[in-house]
Amino acid sequence: MVEAKRHSGGEGLSFLMVGGGPGAFIGAVHKAAVDLLGRARLVGGCFSQSFDKSKAQGKLWSIAPDRVYPTYAQMLTQEAARPDRPDFVTIVTPNNTHYPVAKMALEKGFHVVCDKPLCLTVKEASDLVATARQKRLEFLVTYTYVGYPMVRQAREMVKRGDLGDLRLVIAEYAQDWLADQPKDNKQAGWRTDPKVSGLAGCMGDIGTHAESLASFITDLSPVSLLANLDTFVKGRKLDDNGFVWLKYPRGIKGSIWASQVAVGKENGLTIRLFGTKGGLEWQQENPNLLYFMPKGKPVELLTRAQGYLHPHAGRYTRLPTGHPEGLFEAFANLYDGFISTIIAKRKGTKPSDFDLFPNVGDGARGVKFIHALIKSNKNKNTWVTLDK
Numbered sequence: 001m002v003e004a005k006r007h008s009g010g011e012g013l014s015f016l017m018v019g020g021g022p023g024a025f026i027g028a029v030h031k032a033a034v035d036l037l038g039r040a041r042l043v044g045g046c047f048s049q050s051f052d053k054s055k056a057q058g059k060l061w062s063i064a065p066d067r068v069y070p071t072y073a074q075m076l077t078q079e080a081a082r083p084d085r086p087d088f089v090t091i092v093t094p095n096n097t098h099y100p101v102a103k104m105a106l107e108k109g110f111h112v113v114c115d116k117p118l119c120l121t122v123k124e125a126s127d128l129v130a131t132a133r134q135k136r137l138e139f140l141v142t143y144t145y146v147g148y149p150m151v152r153q154a155r156e157m158v159k160r161g162d163l164g165d166l167r168l169v170i171a172e173y174a175q176d177w178l179a180d181q182p183k184d185n186k187q188a189g190w191r192t193d194p195k196v197s198g199l200a201g202c203m204g205d206i207g208t209h210a211e212s213l214a215s216f217i218t219d220l221s222p223v224s225l226l227a228n229l230d231t232f233v234k235g236r237k238l239d240d241n242g243f244v245w246l247k248y249p250r251g252i253k254g255s256i257w258a259s260q261v262a263v264g265k266e267n268g269l270t271i272r273l274f275g276t277k278g279g280l281e282w283q284q285e286n287p288n289l290l291y292f293m294p295k296g297k298p299v300e301l302l303t304r305a306q307g308y309l310h311p312h313a314g315r316y317t318r319l320p321t322g323h324p325e326g327l328f329e330a331f332a333n334l335y336d337g338f339i340s341t342i343i344a345k346r347k348g349t350k351p352s353d354f355d356l357f358p359n360v361g362d363g364a365r366g367v368k369f370i371h372a373l374i375k376s377n378k379n380k381n382t383w384v385t386l387d388k
């Protein structure tokens with residue numbers, strides 16, 4: 001088994017959270033991932049729009065009562081003035097609040113972690129890129145799947161030419177939880193409301209994960225796309241299924257199918273890459289495995305934590321072979337790269353090549369992807385160029 005790099009902890013980083021209140025989905029995953037990492041401590045939050053709910057969450061997480069706030073604006077203002085001000089702010093609210101919270105956090109000098117999609121408009125995305133750059137602050141966008149060790153392995157294999165010249169990048173993300181409109185489901189409610197979710201439904205929620213995964217493994221951004229979106233559930237205002245064709249540089253072609261009405265599929269994110277010398281396949285529901293299909297040879301099954309893997313995969317593994325790792329570890333790996341980069345900055349050193357994480361630029365690419373596919377669909381499925 002490969003030896004993962006261990007951190008001693010005790011680096012003294014602390015953070016605030018916006019969102020993640022009682023009954024919320026992803027806030028608790030972020031908290032658990034950072035706890036697993038042991039490199040930062042949650043010290044304050046505005047976990048809900050309801051102050052009572054926020055206080056209940058703070059109590060559950062043993063946050064000092066005077067550091068639980070009724071509004072994020074009050075929290076960012078007061079926490080920024082503390083002599084022991086926290087290092088970063090994690091934003092885990094629905095999509096329409098990402099921009100104002102992230103903008104204010106950057107302006108107050110905090111590094112930022114924001115869940116996907118980064119924000120609602122290209123203008124907002126460009127502004128966040130410019131603000132983070134101007135303030136010299138780090139910004140992690142939690143495209144979860146980029147954090148898996150076998151995804152890091154896939155990226156390194158593509159990079160070192162194991163697949164030969166890359167030709168095809170095929171991703172699909174199929175779920176079924178919105179095959180009907182669930183009643184009394186908070187997560188479903190806002191995800192199907194354009195005012196909160198943004199211009200896209202399924203494509204914004206999970207299509208962007210597939211896009212980020214393809215871009216991360218290939219280290220390429222799409223140049224243009226053609227999209228066809230569907231809304232199968234009656235009365236729904238946003239897409240719940242869609243197909244996208246993509247052109248990457250060097251004549252590489254790609255496609256993404258994303259669906260939340262694919263009955264029988266739970267969280268079926270799969271990516272396949274094919275080059276002149278071989279192919280690769282990774283499935284999120286079996287994330288510790290990676291299939292390599294070399295031309296004219298038997299299929300190889302690579303497994304997590306083995307000594308034959310690239311150091312980039314070994315570095316982000318915790319448990320020995322055969323002990324499955326999953327979503328929490330993937331989130332922790334994203335935070336690991338982000339925190340290492342903050343610490344390197346603090347010490348005036350350069351972050352290491354291992355400290356890879358999706359940043360605000362990747363988040364902005366995701367927002368442009370959403371806007372381009374909406375435009376293509378509206379223009380009767382024509383090709384749309386993605387702005388740099």
Ligand SMILES: NC(=O)c1ccc[n+]([C@@H]2O[C@H](COP(=O)([O-])OP(=O)(O)OC[C@H]3O[C@@H](n4cnc5c(N)ncnc54)[C@H](O)[C@@H]3O)[C@@H](O)[C@H]2O)c1
Pocket residue numbers: 018019020021022023024025026027046047048049050072092093094095097115116117142143144186187190205
């Ligand atoms: N990376 C991933 O794999 C992943 C998975 C799920 C969700 N997400 C993203 O995370 C975000 C949250 O999704 P979720 O499913 O956890 O949503 P959720 O509805 O379960 O939780 C949102 C929380 O934010 C709180 N909130 C809303 N507005 C607020 C405000 N102004 N101030 C303070 N708190 C506020 C709500 O009260 C709630 O507690 C979304 O952007 C979503 O796309 C990412």
